[in-house]
Amino acid sequence: MFSIIRDLFKYNREFAVGAVLLGLIVFFSILSFFSPVDPTMLYIEVPDRPPSGEYWFGTNSRGQDMFWQLTFAFRNTLSFGLMVAALSRVISIVVGLLSGYIGGVVDRILMFFNDIFVSLPIFPILVLFYFVLRSDLTTFNLALLMACLGWPFDARLIRSIALGLRHREFTRHAVFSGMSPAKIMFEEHLPYVMPIVFSTAIANMIWAIGLEVTLAVLGFTNINIPTVGTTLYWAINHSAMVVGVWWWIVIPVIIIVMMFIGLFLLTVSLNEYIDPRSRLRRMGG
Amino acid sequence: MAFSEETVREQRDVLTLNGLKAYYQTNYFGVEREVRAVDDVSLSVREDEVYGIAGESSSGKTTLIKTFAAAIRPPLRLIDGTVEYKFGDRVVNPYDMDEDELNDLRWKHVSYIMQGSMSVLNPVRRIKKSFRDFAFEHMDRSRAEFWNAVEDHLKLLYLSPDVLEAYPHQLSGGMRQRVTIALATVCHPEFIIADEPTTALDVVVQKDVLAMLDDIRKKLRSSVVFVTHDMSVHANMADRVGIMYAGRIVEEGPTSELFTSPKHPYTAHLVSSLPQIGDTTRKPALEGRPPNLAEPPRGCRFHPRCPLAIEKCTTDVPPLESVGANHRSACWRSADVRPLTPAVKPKTGESA
């Protein structure tokens, strides 16, 4: 594992840049655990101070130190994105592999539901859930909800790969060796699907975070939880750009762009690394 | 059986390879690999002859023809050696040519017949268009003259001009392969390279395609380099055969001599293990596996599998030395090689 990371650092510039960018952001959000302030407390600092030696990222109009505030916001946003991506990956892998390998009736039923989910209008549903659940719409609940909506396209992609694998001779060999369908799917076929899983995971994270920001900016999430979205919500609420408190908006946007670029570069390089073909080439096959 | 037109006459070399080395060099995530696919090959192909190259997969035979057709691209690199063609009085080295000259050389003088006909013929275009795309600019003729020449050429190959109107998928595999041969020979090249042209074909079709290839090269008086792993094809096509093993030529000689008195243990094995109808005696099997060309064995590369190996074989590389007229072998014990079983049983009154 260590040698893999070292090799990637040495020979793949994308990986190095991506890892550094993402490492910075993760480090930044981990700082939240050592925060001297409670992010829910208001008016504990002098409001509207520009970035300085004392307040690195300035303070906002609600009297909060933006540096510590953003550590919490990024921790929540990052873990939210990861949660959505991980959960929806599980659903899409299971559906995709089952549908592709078992085929027949199972395939038709699963793809029927898949198509329903593809055609659902996601945004109105999320707004509806906000009005039903209100303060029960915690970060985890929202993540679960979005995971349930974010799998169908990727399940189709995985299914198409599994469909090809089903007709490979080694699959038939595995069947005649008495391997169970579950073993064939999750041990023989899964490695071929992993590159797709990784690259769609990042796309899914970007989608989830983007949607969360949209909902929060419009006020359809629990605005008391600090996230990137709610930070922007409050900034807009206080007309931050109009009154000249630009750092309230510009700094979080810069950091989130850094995060996305980092994530993107990381997947690109990891993808190349775990691709079965390049893996075989390294193994000497 | 008629082969009277093969008169004995002075044959000039058309292709001369000297100390050719071509390696695949890759660096992938820090894993450096060098595969010596062609390692020090010298040979010459004469005018109006069929030179067979035999070898297993990963013996370097395909790399060898790619190298002398100057069709290599990284990670495959020419490390050392020279390639020289002689057409009439013109001596050319494809590695000294620019892209345009090479293109011209490839169609007019040297042509390449590949295994998969589908990779040459565009599946969504009529055969006619493939002919126009590939051959028209090399023929220096007006449009009408060009099509006349194409039709004459098809006639020469006993193909109906109707195939020009067909799409590749409408033709059978054997027919497609014949069309590819027609396409490759339409400019009347002096030199034809055929890479496993019949491997994917059924036995009956294979025979047709081979007969056609033999016919056309006699009519055009071209030299042919014929690559296949199938010794029975060489037996019926080649005038001389070069046996490749692990990137080197281990034996080269007139076809009949290789079958009756091979001078390399690998050839002896290949020839004697060919099963034949009418013969159920147990055929020997060769143990071991072809060597990994990234780390070939020291000395003679065949020594780990060789029944005749001695101490010297494990340390010193045997040179390809003359062991008879037109016959070269790279074996320290070439004098001790005996045919394992008489591959050629004298059958009276029957040929082919």
Added chain:
Amino acid sequence: MSAILEVTNVSKRFAMGGILSRNYVNAVVDAGFTIEEDQPEVLTIVGESGSGKTTLARMILGLESISEGDIKVAGRSVSGRVNRAQRLSFMRHVQPVFQNPFEAFNPLKEVDRYLQASARVLLGATSRAQVEAAMDDALQKVGLSLAEVKGRFAHELSGGQLQRVAIARALIPNPAILVADEPVSMVDASLRMTIVNLLRDLRDQLGVTVIYITHDLATAYYISDRIIIMQEGYAVEMGPARVVLDAPEHPYAKLLKDSVLPVENAGKSRVQPADRKTAQAAAKLSGTGELVLRDDGRSVRLPRDGDGSVAV
């Protein structure tokens, strides 16, 4: 004597084309043969591509549904298998050997996984020692050992070795029948005879019946006891291999034999194009013909005369 494999009047029709214009292609028509339990043999099915030999093999393995007729393995019809237990029981009787040994193993996984699964699931070995003993035992039968194979990936072995591992794997549940579809066509020339000899030894020493599917008449002659020559879905000539191949009677069988490239007169003979007119004419008549048993044990498909009797 009881039959381990009974193929009775089996046909396979593939539907081609769309909903409105549907064509049927007869891949296999009315094939039939029986393999006895205590009489191991090598039964070769020979034909060109499109002759239906692979479809027939796939039907025997239960990979293709049967349009007409029935295939019974140890008295049980293959098309009737539904649940996993029945499927596993079928696999203990019949095992496949695949064409391309490089494709038959997942390139990202160790090759011994397949052996392990066979030993556990098909043979019912439970302890690790039992599993390894079964694996080693099977590998010894093909001239390998567990030490040589354990933890290796497909690309680390040669095609010949992989094919032997695949055969060893198939032997673990002690099947009565191996169905080998072109098992040597992707194996290098110098290693090919190892596999062919091995198939021969399986019959002689282990009493395994091998159904050998090939287009290569020379190896067919070398190892088979019985042969079925197929043309466009029909078995045109079948019987004792040597009898049939020494002097084929059906025009297509003759054509096939004539197409084998001779190696006598190496370097001196010249290839002549095949004459397939009579064979094509015979193929047209196959549909109306009937298999006729000859005194020497072979059956030949002969066309019927105008009055319905078979021309002899």
